[in-house]
Amino acid sequence: MSSNPATATLARMKQDIREVLIGRGAIADRIRALADQIAADLAGLGDNAEITIIPILTGSFIFVADLIRELPLKMQIRLISVSSYPGMSTTSKGARLSEQLNQLPTSLTGRHVLIVDDILDSGQTLRLVTDVIQRLEPASVRTCVLLRKQRPEIKHFPVNYVCFDIPDEFVVGFGLDYNDYYRNLPDIVALRSEVLETETVS
Ligand code: 5GP
Ligand code: MG
Secondary structure, three states, X not given: OOOOHHHHHHHHHHHOEEEEEEOHHHHHHHHHHHXXXXXXXXXXXXXXXXXXXXXXXXXXXXXXXXXXXXXXXOOEEOOEEEEOOOOOOOOOOOOEEEEEEXXXXXXXXXXXXXXXXXXXOOXXXXXXXXXXXXXXXXXXXXXXXXEEEOOHHHOOOOXXXXXXXXXXXXXXXXXXXXXXXXXXXXXXXXXXXXXXXXXXXX
């Protein structure tokens, strides 16, 4: 029935999915609930609190877009980019702050910061970013992630807000990629093992 090329592409992308772990409806509900909690905490800082949201790109772009539209607070957004899973790797190669995409100001004095990332895995990324931000002397720093992997090493890693705890496996969708693909899948999914090729990035 469908000769629409877009439908064919979507069908091809769907063939790569092994399992939908969290569907778009559940994600939307949870983001709304978490946003209420964050809004209450940040509103508690007072009417004149200066709030800066710092999304870690690229993976958090869809999450943060949904989250901030549920936060009825005056805020600035400063983008930064960290890469740790280059190309076709499914294990961390060490977090690095991008020099090209870095909108951090020279000082965050007096500002309350919320760092937003897609997923907490080894904790390297959040630790790196939190350290860099602490050096800019903000009034406070909070951290928020869409996903946290259930790994023993990060059980006690300090993070303020978590949308979902997930099993320790490689996931894509809702902003998260494999080799820069699949970010536009609206659900959080696991890919079939044949799709996750042997790592080719050294
Ligand atoms: P960490 O530094 O905590 O080890 O890893 C965090 C970063 O690694 C995330 O921001 C994300 O970019 C990437 N990452 C970790 N686990 C996954 C995963 O399961 N899927 C994808 N697509 N990226 C991941
Ligand atoms: Mg990331």
